[in-house]
Amino acid sequence: MSNSTPQKTPLAATHESIGGRMVDFAGWYMPVQYSGIIDEHQAVRQHAGLFDISHMGEFWIQGNEATEALNSILANDLSKIVDGQGQYTFLLNEKGGVIDDLIIYRISADRYFLVVNASMIEEDALWIQKHLPPKISFDNASDDYGAVALQGPLSEKILKLLIPNLEIPKRSRIVETVWNQNTVLIARTGYTGEDGFELFISAETVSSLFTTLLEIGKADGLKPTGLGARDTLRLESCYPLNGNDLSPDRTPLEADLGRFVSLTKTSSYPGKSILISQAQKGIPSTLIAFKPIGKSAPPRAHYPIYSGDRKIGEVTSGSQSPTLGIGIGMGYVDSDFKTIGTKLDLEVRGTRVPIEIIQKPFYSKKK
Numbered sequence: 001m002s003n004s005t006p007q008k009t010p011l012a013a014t015h016e017s018i019g020g021r022m023v024d025f026a027g028w029y030m031p032v033q034y035s036g037i038i039d040e041h042q043a044v045r046q047h048a049g050l051f052d053i054s055h056m057g058e059f060w061i062q063g064n065e066a067t068e069a070l071n072s073i074l075a076n077d078l079s080k081i082v083d084g085q086g087q088y089t090f091l092l093n094e095k096g097g098v099i100d101d102l103i104i105y106r107i108s109a110d111r112y113f114l115v116v117n118a119s120m121i122e123e124d125a126l127w128i129q130k131h132l133p134p135k136i137s138f139d140n141a142s143d144d145y146g147a148v149a150l151q152g153p154l155s156e157k158i159l160k161l162l163i164p165n166l167e168i169p170k171r172s173r174i175v176e177t178v179w180n181q182n183t184v185l186i187a188r189t190g191y192t193g194e195d196g197f198e199l200f201i202s203a204e205t206v207s208s209l210f211t212t213l214l215e216i217g218k219a220d221g222l223k224p225t226g227l228g229a230r231d232t233l234r235l236e237s238c239y240p241l242n243g244n245d246l247s248p249d250r251t252p253l254e255a256d257l258g259r260f261v262s263l264t265k266t267s268s269y270p271g272k273s274i275l276i277s278q279a280q281k282g283i284p285s286t287l288i289a290f291k292p293i294g295k296s297a298p299p300r301a302h303y304p305i306y307s308g309d310r311k312i313g314e315v316t317s318g319s320q321s322p323t324l325g326i327g328i329g330m331g332y333v334d335s336d337f338k339t340i341g342t343k344l345d346l347e348v349r350g351t352r353v354p355i356e357i358i359q360k361p362f363y364s365k366k367k
Contacts, residue, residue, distance in 0.1 A: 009054035010146040010203045011210055018214075018224060026119040026243075028055040030227055037228035041322040044192055044233055047221030048152030050213055051230060053198065054206060057121035058145045059114040059128070063136040066110045072269055073131045074104065075252065077262035081106050086172045086189055088260050090252055091127055096274030097248035098255070100124050101240065103189055105174045113174070113185065115198075117242050131270075146206025150213060151196030151225075151233075153365075158217040159186075159197055169197075180208065191230065193237030193363055232319050235328060236363035238289055244301060245287060245316045245330055253278050254332070255287045256360070285313065286338040289330050289362060292346070293354040299329035299346055306345040306352065312337050315346070321362060328362050329355075 006029040015022060020031030031052065033040060043049045061070060071078045076089035085106055091099040100120040105113040116124045125140045132138055150159060156168060162179065166186070169175045174187040182205045190196035201209055214224060231241070240246050240255060252261050253275055263276050292299075299318030304311050318329035329346075337344065340359050345352040 007055070009052055010206050011052045011054055011148075014207050014210055015052065015224075020224065020226060023227070025055075025227055028118055030055065031224070033226040033228045034224045037226070037232060038322045040223055040225040040229035041232050043221060043223040044152045044194055044225060044229060045323060046153070047223075048150060048154045048158055048217055049192075049223055049225030049229065050210065050217070051149040051151065051225050052147075052210070053149045054146040054203070055118035056147060057114075057116040057118065057124065057140070057142040058147075058200060059116065059125065060111070060139040060141055061114065061128070061132070061136060062111040064110055065133075066112060066136055067106075068267065069132055069136045070104070070112060071265060071267040073128060075261040075269055075271070075275075077265045078104070078106065079265070083108050084169070084173050084175065086174055086187060090257075090261065091124060092251070092269065092271035092275075093248055094270050094274075095248075096251040096253075096271030096278070098242065098246040098250060098252060099127060099248060101242055101246055103187075105187060107174070107176075115187075115200075119243065144203060145200050146203045146209075147198060147200045148206065148210050148213065149191070149196060149198050150217075150222075151190055151192045152194050152222075154217075154220045154222070155194070155196045158213065158220055158222055161216045162213060171195075180205065180212075184209075191239055192233040193239075193361065194233075194365060231317075232322055235317050235319050235330070236321055236323055236361065238330065238361035240287070240330075241317060250285070250287075250332070251275055251278060251283070254283050254285055283335055285332045286335045287316070287330055287332055288338055288357045289328070289360045290344070290346075290355045290357050291329075291362070292327050293343070293356050296327055296346075296353045297348055298327035299331075299348070299355075303329075303331075304347045305331055305333055305355075306347065307337055308345075312344070323363050333357075 006024040185200040298320040303315040305313040313333035315331040
């Protein structure tokens with residue numbers, strides 16, 4: 001992918017026009033920042049930020065018995081949600097490893113809307129189609145949609161300014177409405193630890209939606225927000241990043257996400273037997289959150305983690321936390337060392353730095 005020209009979202013020109021610093025992210029030409037990562041991070045924590053998520057994939061799956069078919073593919077239990085409700089779930093390989101984590105929304109008993117990670121669109125589409133029965137229709141509508149994420153404590157206020165008569169969806173719900181004579185799907189999910197909404201609209205209309213939101217939200221401190229702040233926000237909330245904290249070699253149980261898989265539903269899905277075995281016998285490693293003891297440079301992915309002279313794991317995500325003012329990270333360690341409060345060592349450019357395992361998340365708005 002690095003040798004080819006990155007794909008552009010429908011908002012690429014808009015980002016350039018408002019000063020976005022553009023980078024190649026997983027094969028997509030995306031803004032890493034505008035005014036600065038810390039400034040954008042604080043805007044989302046205190047007011048609101050607007051992200052381009054048009055690179056994400058959107059699938060429609062429909063047909064009689066769609067629920068049963070999808071329950072045989074996805075790890076969570078779709079019978080737990082109702083029309084208009086979303087669910088965090090996984091596509092797993094036969095070894096129980098994570099192909100992708102995604103959100104699925106039940107529009108009706110025979111119609112579902114899936115939002116998948118940008119770098120996994122083609123692989124997910126092939127995997128799902130391979131496992132769906134022929135009577136269930138699959139539509140990869142990713143090229144048809146543009147999407148933005150409006151995140152932060154003032155996001156609901158700004159959304160009401162955009163669509164005054166909107167019936168605001170509750171958390172983890174999705175509604176269909178009209179803006180500027182265009183159908184728009186509005187979900188209330190989020191990846192920042194703050195309240196927020198995702199708006200899915202036609203690719204031709206998303207630039208107008210993006211600029212309109214920035215204009216009407218300016219008085220409330222809304223700022224365009226890039227990938228840099230997205231990463232620090234999600235890490236403070238201990239939300240995993242596929243390809244870093246999630247991988248085909250680790251199960252959701254190892255990723256400390258067992259609450260998002262069902263071991264008891266009647267449907268069998270790829271990797272289920274492996275998860276059941278792990279639940280019974282124990283897992284070899286666990287994704288933990290940690291912070292340095294004392295001053296230290298921010299941890300980065302792949303830094304090794306030690307207990308004494310024994311290497312017991314490595315960092316999967318790390319950064320300086322703008323909210324807490326310290327380095328924070330997540331990483332896999334041997335499960336014998338997963339207890340909260342355990343003291344370990346991180347190797348930072350050849351130097352050992354003491355760290356402590358802490359309770360997730362680093363930041364919660366409820367505190």
